[in-house]
Amino acid sequence: MPELPEVETVRRGLEPILVGNAFARVEQRRPDLRFPLPKHFAERLSGRKVEALDRRAKYLLARLDDGEVLVMHLGMTGRFSIDRANGEASAPGRFAHPIADAQKHEHIVFHLGDGTAVRYSDTRRFGLMDLVPAQKLESHALFKGLGIEPLSKSFTPKWLAQKLRGKATSTKAALVDQRLIAGLGNIYACEALFRAHVSPLRLAGSLATRSGKPTAKTAALVAAVKAVLEEAIKAGGSSLRDYKRADGSLGDFQHRFKVYGREGKKCLTIGCSGTVRRIVQGGRSTFYCPACQR
DNA sequence: AAGAACTCCTGTTGGC
């Protein structure tokens, strides 16, 4: 579910709770998520203090005081909620979930020294957690092939054109390929393509000239990717298929989708009379306007 | 070797 903006929002929500605090006790309610949890997971975490909470692509990285890194990925349905010592529950990063779901699919609970409980629930269990020594993080199977951070200075039209040169796949498939760009997912890829007026079906290689230089479309696409991610982070991410909470703790960006989920509706590009279409690429829905995205 | 299909898992939704 969560793409880069949602993971970043969760990170910002958890950071003040976790950093500087220690795990007093960790409850592990099943042996695995998507993969088996590491050996002695709960024991290895207990007593460890969190020194920093970082994000790489869609991964959260809790740096521990023994040199290990608690690596966490939310998959499609992974969520954290915070139980304050006073009993008040809330979701960090404004991602809430129904209570019943939280109970049934709550797989791991981190009890902090100050009495706060950080609960991880994950209905479909596509998420993962692992413990990796900090110095081995880069070479870890999950990280060694990861692509560029799209919000970094290094993600430029020139960089993208070089990478896409000669690629026979679709531009949409290239955008969601984590080995190229790390953190973009289905929704924001659709939204970025729409903003840049680039067709998701366009041959990725056509975004570079024969000599590997960026085209105007490449530049527009890079700018659109950065803009949509930045705006979504500012809005606290997007909340889909979530129950509304009384405290209003949900992301807002879902209300600003221009194409995602708008099949059959009028294209929102000024001056365009097209209609948004849904097609399937790589087994996932792509929404776009055939009239103004070329 | 690149690219696409399949797979994991559970829940919701829409059509008949």
Next chain:
DNA sequence: TGCCAACAGGAGTTCT
């Protein structure tokens, strides 16, 4: 109402 197929924000593994 029930049943069943399609779909859901991801990505590693297995095919061609």
